[in-house]
Amino acid sequence: xxxxxxxxxxxxxxxxxxxxxxxxxxxxxxxxxxxxxxxxxxxxxxxxxxxxxxxxxxxxxxxxxxxxxxxxxxxxxxxxxxxxxxxxxxxxxxxxxxxxxxxxxxxxxxxxxxxxxxxxxxxxxxxxxxxxxxxxxxxxxxxxxxxxxxxxxxxxxxxxxxxxxxxxxxxxxxxxxxxxxxxxxxxxxxxxxxxxxxxxxxxxxxxxxxxxxxxxxxxxxxxxxxxxxxxxxxxxxxxxxxxxxxxxxxxxxxxxxxxxxxxxxxxxxxxxxxxxxxxxxxxxxxxxxxxxxxxxxxxxxxxxxxxxxxxxxxxxxxxxxxxxxxxxxxxxxxxxxxxxxxxxxxxxxxxxxxxxxxxxxxxxxxxxxxxxxxxxxxxxxxxxxxxxxxxxxxxxxxxxxxxxxxxxxxxxxxxxxxxxxxxxxxxxxxxxxxxxxxxxxxxxxxxxxxxxxxxxxxxxxxxxxxxxxxxxxxxxxxxxxxxxxxxxxxxxxxxxxxxxxxxxxxxxxxxxxxxxxxxxxxxxxxxxxxxxxxxxxxxxxxxxxxxxxxxxxxxxxxxxxxxxxxxxxxxxxxxxxxxxxxxxxxxxxxxxxxxxxxxxxxxxxxxxxxxxxxxxxxxxxxxxxxxxxxxxxxxxxxxxxxxxxxxxxxxxxxxxxxxxxxxxxxxxxxxxxxxxxxxxxxxxxxxxxxxxxxxxxxxxxxxxxxxxxxxxxxxxxxxxxxxxxxxxxxxxxxxxxxxx
Ligand code: C2E
Ligand code: MG
Ligand code: MG
Numbered sequence: 001x002x003x004x005x006x007x008x009x010x011x012x013x014x015x016x017x018x019x020x021x022x023x024x025x026x027x028x029x030x031x032x033x034x035x036x037x038x039x040x041x042x043x044x045x046x047x048x049x050x051x052x053x054x055x056x057x058x059x060x061x062x063x064x065x066x067x068x069x070x071x072x073x074x075x076x077x078x079x080x081x082x083x084x085x086x087x088x089x090x091x092x093x094x095x096x097x098x099x100x101x102x103x104x105x106x107x108x109x110x111x112x113x114x115x116x117x118x119x120x121x122x123x124x125x126x127x128x129x130x131x132x133x134x135x136x137x138x139x140x141x142x143x144x145x146x147x148x149x150x151x152x153x154x155x156x157x158x159x160x161x162x163x164x165x166x167x168x169x170x171x172x173x174x175x176x177x178x179x180x181x182x183x184x185x186x187x188x189x190x191x192x193x194x195x196x197x198x199x200x201x202x203x204x205x206x207x208x209x210x211x212x213x214x215x216x217x218x219x220x221x222x223x224x225x226x227x228x229x230x231x232x233x234x235x236x237x238x239x240x241x242x243x244x245x246x247x248x249x250x251x252x253x254x255x256x257x258x259x260x261x262x263x264x265x266x267x268x269x270x271x272x273x274x275x276x277x278x279x280x281x282x283x284x285x286x287x288x289x290x291x292x293x294x295x296x297x298x299x300x301x302x303x304x305x306x307x308x309x310x311x312x313x314x315x316x317x318x319x320x321x322x323x324x325x326x327x328x329x330x331x332x333x334x335x336x337x338x339x340x341x342x343x344x345x346x347x348x349x350x351x352x353x354x355x356x357x358x359x360x361x362x363x364x365x366x367x368x369x370x371x372x373x374x375x376x377x378x379x380x381x382x383x384x385x386x387x388x389x390x391x392x393x394x395x396x397x398x399x400x401x402x403x404x405x406x407x408x409x410x411x412x413x414x415x416x417x418x419x420x421x422x423x424x425x426x427x428x429x430x431x432x433x434x435x436x437x438x439x440x441x442x443x444x445x446x447x448x449x450x451x452x453x454x455x456x457x458x459x460x461x462x463x464x465x466x467x468x469x470x471x472x473x474x475x476x477x478x479x480x481x482x483x484x485x486x487x488x489x490x491x492x493x494x495x496x497x498x499x500x501x502x503x504x505x506x507x508x509x510x511x512x513x514x515x516x517x518x519x520x521x522x523x524x525x526x527x528x529x530x531x532x533x534x535x536x537x538x539x540x541x542x543x544x545x546x547x548x549x550x551x552x553x554x555x556x557x558x559x560x561x562x563x564x565x566x567x568x569x570x571x572x573x574x575x576x577x578x579x580x581x582x583x584x585x586x587x588x589x590x591x592x593x594x595x596x597x598x599x600x601x602x603x604x605x606x607x608x609x610x611x612x613x614x615x616x617x618x619x620x621x622x623x624x625x626x627x628x629x630x631x632x633x634x635x636x637x638x639x640x641x642x643x644x645x646x647x648x649x650x651x652x653x654x655x656x657x658x659x660x661x662x663x664x665x666x667x668x669x670x671x672x673x674x675x676x677x678x679x680x681x682x683x684x685x686x687x688x689x690x691x692x693x694x695x696x697x698x699x700x701x702x703x704x705x706x707x708x709x710x711x712x713x714x715x716x717x718x719x720x721x722x723x724x725x726x727x728x729x730x731x732x733x734x735x736x737x738x739x740x
Pocket of ligand 1: 147164165166177178179182195198221222223253255283284307340341342343360361362363367
């Protein structure tokens, strides 16, 4: 059975390790001394070792070296009480020596860590000799792969870059990666030949991409050894000329290690290259000992933060501080900052927020062959648009309020990493979170309002947030999400047609839209919109209809028993007649001299040509006598009522030619009411906001039912008509409630 050797002072750690071993069907060897450990390793079959580097059983870094030499196949897991920084540098040091070592702190040690450690197989190392390498260069076994380097915030016309990374594709040894042969090349004098081979491939690929319409910048890695004289640089400049490559298309990456300002030969070569127009980049920044002040003196234009820091970002406060400070200082001395080793979206967003300029890493793409580069950038340009506002990962389902809300919340939290998340998502938190910007402070209130079933309040908050955003011209994704949520809330609030407007101090009005309005006597099953109980009128479906077509208003007799006259002219059944502007009167009968004392008045005002106002008028003296005979007891009430048949929009105001005239209005026009998307909307018109349910709306808002609305001195409530009042509409009389 495979074994796990455990030598640890902390019995808790030892117990956990032993329990894990049992679950993984491995033999746990609990050892009590370094000598016992040596003995166990000598016997073989040890798959993992759990130890500490400090304490009684610890043996410092020497222990790690000893373990890795004695059992190179074993995974070494150091579980320690060391501080995070020391733990991390220990791991970094071990890994730099290609040891399969993990360092975890006591409190983070669990079965998963042990499994992960075991899963990491020791790297297959191929030993490349100088002879192998020389043959490989000569036989063209060197291949260049490219890894994209993309700007965090894509400018309007991005110049994308790629880094050239060499590989050795050997027919017998297989694929060999640079960490196994660059040092061989450097130590055997082959590095110039290798770099030249890479340069030629890169230049040929640049030309091929350019021919395909892609103008890229390529970064080439240059060993510091090549800067000790100008042999390589002369050759390199000749290559540029040969391939017609201009210096703006090339970045030269030089590792930090040997770049002291005191290296005068290198300074000379670098300065000459810089003056020619090449961008110089300092690679693996943070692993050597150069100071930013040193960098300032050298002609570098770019700094590449080493991937070991970038990859530690999520777990290490120190890595975060180092990156943040370096990025800010680099920017101030005019260096562009590239973060390499960006493996997650979280890291990408964080690095962007630190002000880094370019990102490179597996999150964007792994290195790839030259032919795949054009398709990659085409795809990236699309992906970058949505990443720009950090929510690529949280794509909200467009039809779900909850989805949008989740996206909004994660946006706020991502935008303000220091925000108190509990406060952000606390539905009852009514006090501000000072770490949030004003837009997010408003946005923060929205989810809880939606969850509490307060769509109107949520919509008002969306409007407020969008107003803030417009002045800032930032966060396009937040704005998009808000717009998405607004659509859902609006649909939930929208009053469907028809609707009764109960205006304070005014006559009742019913709005009818989206269909022809049928005028007639209501009866069981009779489809009537403008209804009367007056028996002189024929039943609904056989009386009159008023409707709009191509911008004209038409009136049609639907086959009434007694016939109808419009402005004294008989209407022919089934034949639509144009309704003229101004006031028209429809009377019953065929002879203008013997009409009953009732008329339907239809008004097309100048201000609202898109609507027809209808009301019944009577000759009161005559009607009182006839009312009993025709059993029309409700005539007084019916003649007070108004109907507005509208196409798309009417005006509410004091002017007499408004379709919705109200004496209390403070201006000729105080608002517009629109019929759109199957419901009614209100837009204030310069006389202050529309107060809907006490909330101020400065722009178009849905008109909800049974909520008091006040605008420009007019106060009213929109109510669904009582049941049976308008069977003609054939539509639900309750507001459209979205199922979301
Ligand atoms: P480098 O210049 O720092 O290149 C970045 C290395 O990080 C590449 O490894 C790349 O594959 C790897 N990498 C990129 N993104 C990620 C990530 O998100 N996660 C992780 N874990 N790794 C990532 P590669 O190709 O093995 O190259 C290693 C080093 O070899 C390079 O480091 C560079 O210093 C050297 N090298 C590569 N090509 C050449 C060359 O043509 N000439 C010279 N002198 N050195 C080269
Ligand atoms: Mg590099
Ligand atoms: Mg690097």
